[in-house]
């Protein structure tokens with residue numbers, strides 16, 4: 197009997213990471229024990245542990261010393277709803293801090309089928325390569341002929357070369373090769389691990405792609421219990437009016453009208469929160485004009501992805517809410533067809549759409565204010581609000597770092613700084629902000645200021661309680677301790693969901709107890725909800741420690757652009773509001789158990805069992 | 811007359827995105843919409859977001875929120891994203 201029990205040492209996770217050193221071509225399989233999984237769960241959790249353990253956080257992010265960790269979670273590749281997610285974790289060249297970019301599609305699940313919980317990529321290949329994984333067989337192959345190719349061309353070429361239909365590929369486009377600060381890692385065509393330059397790190401290693409196919413089944417501790425639990429959770433999601441209604445019907449862009457009517461839809465580089473043409477670029481308009489079907493990721497009962505068809509480019513996927521806004525209202529652009537085309541182009545070049553749009557918006561405001569001059573641009577299109585010519589021209593140029601595109605490739609903050617006006621970059625820790633003006637949701641603003649990867653919404657989605665009413669409605673202008681506590685729960689819970697390998701959209705319909713049920717049944721553990729949230733808290737604190745070691749100065753870096761702190765919202769329901777960050781931040785530090793100056797003290801680290809990293 | 815903006819699945823039911831309805835409170839407005847447009851009530855059964863001049867009625871006076879001429883009411887069935 198005991199022999200059989202010994203045959204599988206862990207459930208959910210394989211207990212195995214692949215370590216690939218591109219400098220010397222060495223490939224190793226490394227095992228870790230269940231104790232480590234119990235502490236970090238997997239994916240985003242194990243990755244920050246490995247980085248803190250093995251890497252000096254002060255390394256140059258684009259040097260061979262930086263490590264790139266690509267990792268699905270314990271529920272990835274199982275039948276848990278949305279169990280196809282993976283994270284790309286590394287030190288960001290855009291922010292200089294940690295980044296954990298998350299993506300759906302099918303790649304993450306396939307990596308699990310091959311028998312790995314992740315890949316740690318180290319060093320730098322001498323010439324372009326790609327990694328091909330088929331279960332135990334791992335090869336580093338020449339990719340010289342793929343360098344310079346678009347995402348779809350590269351996928352097609354690799355598929356032809358290997359000749360397998362099962363193949364799932366994560367890869368970079370020309371933007372990653374050219375070390376554009378906000379290049380993405382793409383997979384399954386249009387899915388992106390987008391934020392903070394993970395694609396540039398991959399490009400700096402001369403790694404074009406990772407192609408994987410696997411034949412294994414992820415081991416589950418209690419199969420029957422797991423199936424019953426999964427069925428119950430899927431039903432919950434199907435019956436939820438958002439996860440089972442609004443999201444599949446209109447996609448994430450159903451938010452365009454909601455956020456605009458609530459007066460926080462950032463328009464023309466966040467100059468206002470009300471866009472007069474919002475309806476024309478909403479999920480409703482997209483469904484009426486271009487949508488042909490929706491597209492779920494692996495094992496997803498929600499299916500928020502959009503498949504659109506345009507006469508110009510044919511069938512494409514996306515855009516999501518964020519991309520619609522970034523390439524639309526934030527640039528004063530209302531033409532939905534141009535937005536869909538620009539989104540397609542970003543996917544093909546391997547660019548994060550939020551930062552692409554945010555950078556162009558900064559350029560437009562610098563042009564409006566007279567800092568960027570016509571003579572700087574020569575024959576190139578002027579950065580005028582609403583000028584759709586800007587999209588195709590500059591997106592292509594920046595991905596190739598040609599002409600003015602070379603300046604844009606550095607991101608909005610560095611661009612604005614080069615003109616002596618960094619205040620026109622709507623970014624936190626240099627990462628361009630997403631589609632919510634924090635003057636209309638102050639808790640969300642505190643989230644931007646304290647997020648470990650900088651200006652990101654998804655790791656602390658306070659829009660849920662402040663605007664949408666999930667799990668219950670909170671006043672967007674309430675800045676009490678309750679609000680701060682809710683933010684902390686959202687941050688820790690998001691870290692947990694990422695570490696589990698699930699999609700954050702499951703929070704429309706599922707609560708912390710539901711994740712506990714699925715994880716316990718799959719992993720064979722008997723953890724309480726609090727135990728799991730503790731893992732989320734541990735991850736958040738460990739990432740904070742990484743950032744502090746990397747040089748984070750809380751007084752300078754945990755902040756928001758001046759616009760949100762000093763310029764009251766000019767119109768709409770939030771007219772007159774700024775973000776009262778100064779009143780919230782000290783309480784955030786205190787409620788996190790941190791020092792007054794935002795550091796993780798030894799007692800807190802000890803409580804979380806991460807004192808070795810202080 | 812109160813200006814009412816409807817969204818998502820509600821547009822199909824009303825046939826228009828913007829309506830003008832006389833009503834003294836949000837509750838009264840809803841009753842009128844329910845009786846005029848078949849299916850409207852059903853669509854909001856599992857929740858809704860109602861804004862008066864962009865402010866959620868949860869932070870005003872709920873269904874009792876008074877309405878004046880020129881007020882703009884936005885009505886959404888349950889929806890979210892990210």
Ligand code: SF4
Nearest residue numbers: 300493496499500699
């Ligand atoms: S909800 Fe959307 S993004 Fe999340 S897994 Fe499903 S289809 Fe993918």
